[in-house]
Amino acid sequence: MDTTVVAELTxxxxxxxxxxxxxxxxxxxxxxxxxxxxxxxxxxxxxxxxQTLMFxxxxxxxxxxxxxxxxxxxxTN
Amino acid sequence: MQENELLNAVLSHLPLASDxxxxxxxxxxxxxxxxxLFEGTPFELNRxxxxxxxxxxxxxxxxxxxxxxxxxxxxxxxxxxxxxxDFVRVNIAEDLLGRKDGTRFLPLLTTIFFLVLAMNITGIIxxxxxxxxxxxxxxxxxxxxxxxxxxxxxxxKHPGTFLKASLFPPGVPWPIYLIVTPIELVSTxxxxxVTLALRLLMNMVAGHLLLVLCFSAxxxxxxxxxxxxxLFGVGTFAFGFAFTxxxxxxxxxxxxxxxxxxxxxxxxxLAEEH
Numbered sequence: 001m002d003t004t005v006v007a008e009l010t011x012x013x014x015x016x017x018x019x020x021x022x023x024x025x026x027x028x029x030x031x032x033x034x035x036x037x038x039x040x041x042x043x044x045x046x047x048x049x050x051q052t053l054m055f056x057x058x059x060x061x062x063x064x065x066x067x068x069x070x071x072x073x074x075x076t077n
Numbered sequence: 078m079q080e081n082e083l084l085n086a087v088l089s090h091l092p093l094a095s096d097x098x099x100x101x102x103x104x105x106x107x108x109x110x111x112x113x114l115f116e117g118t119p120f121e122l123n124r125x126x127x128x129x130x131x132x133x134x135x136x137x138x139x140x141x142x143x144x145x146x147x148x149x150x151x152x153x154x155x156x157x158x159x160x161x162x163d164f165v166r167v168n169i170a171e172d173l174l175g176r177k178d179g180t181r182f183l184p185l186l187t188t189i190f191f192l193v194l195a196m197n198i199t200g201i202i203x204x205x206x207x208x209x210x211x212x213x214x215x216x217x218x219x220x221x222x223x224x225x226x227x228x229x230x231x232x233x234k235h236p237g238t239f240l241k242a243s244l245f246p247p248g249v250p251w252p253i254y255l256i257v258t259p260i261e262l263v264s265t266x267x268x269x270x271v272t273l274a275l276r277l278l279m280n281m282v283a284g285h286l287l288l289v290l291c292f293s294a295x296x297x298x299x300x301x302x303x304x305x306x307x308l309f310g311v312g313t314f315a316f317g318f319a320f321t322x323x324x325x326x327x328x329x330x331x332x333x334x335x336x337x338x339x340x341x342x343x344x345x346x347l348a349e350e351h
Contacts, residue, residue, distance in 0.1 A: 052172070056341060059334045063272040066279035073105070 014072040021068030028061035100297045103289035108212050108282065129209040132195045140191075165190045165336065173340045174347070182343055185226055189219060190336040193277065197328035200285055201321050208328070211281035213274070220274035223339040227269075231346030239346065273338060280331050284324045291317030 036054040040047050114122040122130075143158035151159055165187045170179035196215060200208030210216055231239035243265055244258050291313050298310030 048168075052168075052337065055330070055334055055337060059276065059338055060272075063276055066275050067272070069279045069283065070275055 012072075014075075018068050018072065021071075022065050025061050025065035025068075028064075029058050032057040032061060100301070101293065103286050103293065107285065107289060108207070125207055125209065125212050128199050128205050128207065129196065129215065131205075132199060132209055136191060136195050161191070162187060169333075169336055169340050173337075173344050178343075178347060182226070182230070182340070185222070186336050186340060189222070189339060190332050193219065193335050194329060194332035197277075197281060197331055198325070200281060200328065201288075201324045207285060208281040210277050210331075211285050213278055216274040216277040219277070219335065220270040223273055223335075223342065224270040226339065227342035227346045230343045234347050243346075269342060273335065277331055277335055280327055284320070284327055287320050288317060288324065291320055 032054060036050050036057075039050050108125070110124045112121045112123050113127065140158065143155060148155065166179070166183055169190070170183045170186050173179070174182060193210065196209035198208075199205040200211065228239075231243070235242065244261050245254055246257065246261065249257060294313040295310045295317060298306045298313060302310075
């Protein structure tokens with residue numbers, strides 16, 4: 001008996017993979033920025049220091065998302 | 078079978094499925110344009126390399142003219158240059174490293190900041206339209222410079238104990254070293270330079286692809302699809318404009334983050350207690 005294709009996806013599954021890989025960093029960046037805003041609201045005089053720390057935190061968290069993009073180019077060969 | 082025919086009939090009415098003059102989504106080939114000069118030699122120059130050389134020339138001329146005749150009361154041009162240099166000195170170097178070490182590493186940090194900023198900003202300058210940092214070479218060179226800088230800083234300050242202190246952080250019971258040491262090795266000596274390069278590269282690549290997608294979609298909707306689809310063209314153009322503004326922010330932010338991370342790595346290497 002022939003198998004019947006009911007639905008078909010064309011394209012690259014890597015797009016879905018990147019979507020999954022971006023969830024974690026997205027939540028992480030959200031938490032970092034949210035907590036920074038909270039702290040600035042508590043202690044506005046520390047804003048400068050906190051902003052530096054926030055960008056550091058974002059940079060480390062975001063790295064995961066960018067590794068996620070890069071894996072597509074690494075594993076397609 | 079019937080469903081397939083139905084599907085094809087529907088698809089053929091969508092503009093995205095048409096072939097002649099159809100929509101070409103951006104691909105990774107964007108970043109490997111054809112060679113323009115010195116083809117066949119190891120010094121092949123393509124568009125991106127020419128942009129990089131142009132940026133370097135512009136930077137040198139800008140800072141030469143800006144710092145040649147410094148006045149005590151700065152003029153307009155000198156104030157802008159001073160504002161930029163002061164930002165790196167006060168907000169990055171001296172804030173994190175302190176006055177003495179900050180001054181020591183200031184030339185390196187200033188160079189990294191302005192080079193990355195200038196290379197990033199070409200991504201949104203009309204007619205250049207691609208960031209000098211959007212091909213892997215330059216981010217890798219900068220990451221290696223940062224890597225060498227923080228290892229040098231650590232070895233100079235704590236000769237002999239730097240490697241031990243960064244691989245075996247003190248104050249940990251010894252069985253934990255079985256877990257901690259491999260993690261520290263990978264995160265400090267492998268992931269740091271890799272993520273520095275990747276973060277910059279991928280920000281620029283993703284930004285450029287988004288801009289190309291928005292504007293090529295606009296072009297397609299307006300001139301190829303026509304009719305009702307023109308409305309979509311207006312929308313994609315608005316998105317393209319918004320992303321252009323966003324790219325300016327990203328360019329500055331990535332230059333800041335790259336310099337900040339280099340500084341933090343140097344600071345961690347210089348710290349007394351690891």
